[in-house]
Amino acid sequence: MNYPVYLDYNSTTPCSPEVIEAMLPWFGEHFGNAASKSHAFGWVAENAVEEARERVANLIGAKSKEIVFTSGATEAINLAIKGIFEWYAQRKDNQHYITCQTEHKAVLDCFSELEKRGAAVTYLPVRRDGTLDLELFEASIRSDTKMICLMWANNETGIIHPIEEIAKIAEENNVIFFTDAVQAAGKIPISVRGVHLLAISAHKFYGPKGIGALYVRHNHSLPKPYAQISGGGHEKGFRSGTLNVPAIVGMGKAAEIRLSEMQGEYHRLKELRDKLEQRLIELPNAVLNGSQHGRLPHVSNISFGGVEGEELLRKVCQKVAVSSGSACSSITPKPSHVLLAMGVDPDLGRASIRFSLGKHTDEQDVDDTGDWVADVLEILKKQD
Ligand SMILES: Cc1ncc(COP(=O)(O)O)c(C=O)c1O
Incomplete structure (x- = not known):
């Protein structure tokens, strides 16, 4: 596999x-x-x-x-x-x-x-x-x-x-x-x-x-x-x-x-997450969900406006395993209750992705993810 x-x-x-x-x-x-x-x-x-x-x-x-x-x-x-x-x-x-x-x-x-x-x-x-x-x-x-x-x-x-x-x-x-x-x-x-x-x-x-x-x-x-x-x-x-x-x-x-590892990992992951996030929020109609501060160092939740949520997730997941900000328990995915509570527009909520990094994430993963999400947005725009 x-x-x-x-x-x-x-x-x-x-x-x-x-x-x-x-x-x-x-x-x-x-x-x-x-x-x-x-x-x-x-x-x-x-x-x-x-x-x-x-x-x-x-x-x-x-x-x-x-x-x-x-x-x-x-x-x-x-x-x-x-x-x-x-x-x-x-x-x-x-x-x-x-x-x-x-x-x-x-x-x-x-x-x-x-x-x-x-x-x-x-x-x-x-x-x-x-x-x-x-x-x-x-x-x-x-x-x-x-x-x-x-x-x-x-x-x-x-x-x-x-x-x-x-x-x-x-x-x-x-x-x-x-x-x-x-x-x-x-x-x-x-x-x-x-x-x-x-x-x-x-x-x-x-x-x-x-x-x-x-x-x-x-x-x-x-x-x-x-x-x-x-x-x-x-x-x-x-x-x-x-x-x-x-x-x-x-x-x-x-x-x-974890007690011995987490302190050192915090900064490494934050740097990688920030690099990924900066790249992604520069993409067309991308919006960060959640405060810049007081956030776990390895998590970024981003909405991509103007694209269809289900299609976006399906395509991104071909090369990067992520979760969407939606619950897919029904045929039409519902935007996540967390994003709705934050006042995110339901359509934007459906087109949201949670990127969460960890111990084995490296710079190459982050660069590849940035490139792939940019490609996916291009592909979806052309299909429109
Ligand atoms: C915030 C939070 N609470 C509870 C749970 C449930 O944990 P478990 O998988 O151990 O039942 C999860 C797992 O997704 C979680 O993220």
Whole structure:
């Protein structure tokens, strides 16, 4: 298979060879169940899990006992949102939640579920450049607000929310703060300071797919998410099910590598991204979506006016693997909810491309991408 250039690292990343190597013995030689307390097979597996837990905790500045392994971030998000709702529902409290229109579908779908179950939800708008109005946010907090849920960095635009300020406002108002940090973890330094719940996913930082974690702040007086998967009481009762030891070991290894790699990579990727972006926004009718500042270093979301979105993506993807700013779950692709929330015209939204760079991206990839997108726009113009 002759693969195109890969610029879709926000979608997923390749597992690092060191991660694969670290995982392999846990499929065969060390196959024990980490919950088997009575023999050496179990003890060895449990030790490996605990070492991985420590490494994952280090990546986000948490304590290892605050890490709950899940099957990925979607599950961690469900556990956080539905779990907290159920904690308060037991107490028959009125429940109000605050989130944002540009959150990931996993978050938005959980909230529409909560609405069906009787919760009130405020979906904050964003400015044209994707940033949040903190005054509006603060004004939306009510006496019955139970949780604030705002992502660390947006998966489509790379826009970073001011997490420290949000955490401070949450703390002042005595409200739980949950953040989906999937796109930030392992890319930029993050810390759980001021955060009560935080979701991450290994496959976004060169670890295996199907494994993630929810950070749950250790504090007995705080509400705790109710388990969404019941059974043997694994993971301190937050998430039952036999632990996926190889994946957990892989996530731990990936977290450890990212901690040492990400700082150096930041500048290299930012330079490459900026070079690509400068080239692309000079093309006819190209517009950058999202603020120039406060953005992940490896992400660029650009709309190309005057061309048909589906055709544009199909052609670009022949040589460069990227994602569109549209959801293609229907015959007519819908512009992304993130771009619509930013006030991007629907037609322009459909003709938007997210370029996300990563560890293996080099200057040649960026030059080839610039050339190819320019060629594609020429071809599409001629076809008109
Ligand atoms: C911001 C964000 N949240 C959540 C998820 C879901 O993560 P997972 O693939 O681990 O379920 C993704 C993945 O696309 C994401 O980008």
